[in-house]
């Protein structure tokens with residue numbers, strides 16, 4: 001196994017004695033890291049940390065991995081962002097997903113990457129003008145393959161759009177994956193780096209000694225660690241509070257509707273977003289998946305999020321505006337062909353994640369707050385976390401630092417769904 005020189009030289013810090021008689025300490029000189037949470041972010045992090053040479057244990061409360069927010073996701077991935085940092089970051093993630101099997105040396109592992117594109121459509125002159133400027137900006141920042149389309153050219157290419165559609169931006173290499181298959185791939189590759197996954201193991205609280213986080217309390221005993229990484233999705237802020245840390249993260253409910261097989265849906269279509277309202281849909285096998293981030297107040301973190309049954313009608317009306325075939329789908333829809341789910345975005349003030357050490361709480365790290373972009377951001381975020389922990393990226397070069405300027409001022413990403 002390759003160990004970066006920095007890690008080879010590193011000595012284990014002297015830690016206070018803890019009762020960890022049940023989970024045994026392994027005979028290693030590598031720093032031990034506990035990752036809390038087995039969603040796509042925690043599992044991808046465990047992989048990159050294991051690959052970097054750390055001794056990694058992932059604790060997941062549920063009986064299986066990926067059952068919370070990751071399971072509720074629309075699984076869509078795109079590099080079309082407005083902030084240059086996010087453009088670069090998502091480009092890295094999408095390149096990783098494009099070559100997932102090779103990256104992880106898992107021949108034949110298929111994450112179902114459908115590169116059918118992302119289409120942001122508008123009926124509004126002012127938004128069309130902004131789209132044109134945005135595409136020029138994206139081209140100037142390394143995303144040369146975004147197209148600006150209008151009028152005839154737009155309707156010829158995407159004939160299912162309503163006549164009112166004025167302009168759009170399109171990038172073919174965006175699309176969607178199976179987040180579940182990606183998570184399983186990361187898990188398999190992580191195991192090769194001796195990462196250990198502990199299911200049905202809830203982190204009850206963080207253990208703080210002398211101002212430092214030194215471990216985690218679980219129902220089965222205390223776990224000692226050199227660093228604890230919070231990747232607990234909507235539960236991240238709640239766990240941080242057990243170490244007297246306030247993270248600016250809030251869970252907000254979001255819905256997803258999946259429609260089973262229906263002939264009226266163009267299955268070749270890209271993810272299609274009404275940029276005037278935010279309502280969006282994409283093909284899903286012989287059917288489709290729909291979502292719409294309606295304004296909703298933050299709520300406490302939940303293991304089971306109850307959906308609003310009326311969301312299905314609202315979102316279908318929402319996507320119908322620019323894609324009239326949805327009227328036919330709605331009129332012929334059978335009840336047993338509609339699947340409504342809800343999960344919680346973990347939202348930060350600027351809609352960008354928090355990745356890195358928590359200020360004034362040595363030993364505590366966080367990777368959360370993806371604000372609806374965690375599936376697409378997972379590879380690059382987890383790589384960044386591992387690089388920071390291994391000292392391969394200086395903290396000053398971390399654009400997603402927990403104490404970054406502008407975070408609270410919400411001067412963040414504009415292309416949020």
Ligand SMILES: Cc1cc2nc3c(=O)[nH]c(=O)nc-3n(C[C@H](O)[C@H](O)[C@H](O)COP(=O)(O)OP(=O)(O)OC[C@H]3O[C@@H](n4cnc5c(N)ncnc54)[C@H](O)[C@@H]3O)c2cc1C
Pocket residue numbers: 036037038039040041042059060061062065066067068069070071072073074075076077201202203204231232233234235239254255256291342343344345346367368370371372373374375376377
């Ligand atoms: C409706 C909807 C649609 C979305 N669509 C997209 C999309 O198209 N593209 C995209 O990129 N993102 C999308 N997202 C966002 C994406 O799903 C999340 O950003 C991503 O799944 C976050 O992953 P995570 O691992 O951080 O969190 P989670 O998947 O929530 O994982 C956290 C894990 O931590 C565990 N945990 C919590 N507390 C504890 C504890 N105390 N001890 C042990 N384990 C604990 C949980 O059980 C869970 O397994 C969507 C989200 C929703 C809700």
